[in-house]
Amino acid sequence: MKKSHKNYCPVAGMLNIVGDRWIWLILREAFYGTTRFSEFERNIGLAKNLLADRLAFLVDEGILEKRDVGDRGTRYAYQLTPKGTSLETTLIAMHQWGLEHLYEDGLVPIEILERETGKPIKTMRLESQSGRALNMSDLSIQAGPSASKATRARFSEVPTNEPQFANSNSDKD
Amino acid sequence: MKKSHKNYCPVAGMLNIVGDRWIWLILREAFYGTTRFSEFERNIGLAKNLLADRLAFLVDEGILEKRDVGDRGTRYAYQLTPKGTSLETTLIAMHQWGLEHLYEDGLVPIEILERETGKPIKTMRLESQSGRALNMSDLSIQAGPSASKATRARFSEVPTNEPQFANSNSDKD
DNA sequence: GCATATTGGTTTCAAAACGCAACCGATTGG
């Protein structure tokens, strides 16, 4: 688990913590309710040594919490902290992208439903403060108030901040 | 770039494609408007051979499109396809998580604004179809209509489908 | 209460991936 990227970028900084495929499977399991070392191992199929590394790392980063739940010690439960729980939006966005692009004919192998109504939750979408649907081409990405010199230089190179796409798909609304 | 995970899970399947930290930095750049090999190289700081591998892979997966933009051939532009563009929700969710957890006192190194109003976009959130804010504990995750036997077995193990959290933070609304 | 299985790891080792540097042909700029 090396942390190679500079974190003047929130995405790069986040990738230093959760930029690993196994970590997302661990988090998925944690969201499903898995708490025990052996359950993670069984459900993910990850080698013990790598699982141990990843779990220790996530605990260290404050994403998971390791609690001793043995009657006389040495049985552990790994549970999401609030910081870990707030990864839910990213995880669900990933799930929804997978559902849309990985299966044919709208086949659904795993459902995410609102417990109360039994209906699927809303597909995540970019929105303005007023609730208008947006896509990337509606956005302006720029150096923020606390941007470093490097970030400022990087973003002033492209004065329009206009993302380019292969197809203008602004008809998606 | 190996694809090791089974894709009966949308998250695992997605990780087979974008489960690599470098790939997300490439995608971030693509969303910023970067199109050229040398620009990706400069802005990300990734070795040429690895960048070439990742770009070819993303083209192969239909996330990026490689167009020849040279006057007499051999100058290329890599641009997001619609499939790639639809990763925007995940990328923005990552950006927002990073902003919230990586910096002190609400410092903002990079801003994502609605171009039209200049205001920050809305923070992404789980919502019911009716627009009610949800968190993971409001959800029921279960085998879907097209679930494999293994998936069905996996989810019937936990009849309640009740995610467990270290802290009950249902007070976040 | 004794044997056996399970939990939660650590260690070892070969294979794969990484990352750096050198090289290279085609193209573009001056």
Next chain:
DNA sequence: CCAATCGGTTGCGTTTTGAAACCAATATGC
């Protein structure tokens, strides 16, 4: 026409991965 840039490829030493063996402490079956 000469130099610089673009978009790579190749080689090579280092790091990480993933499978397997091993292990102490606890829990379970009888």
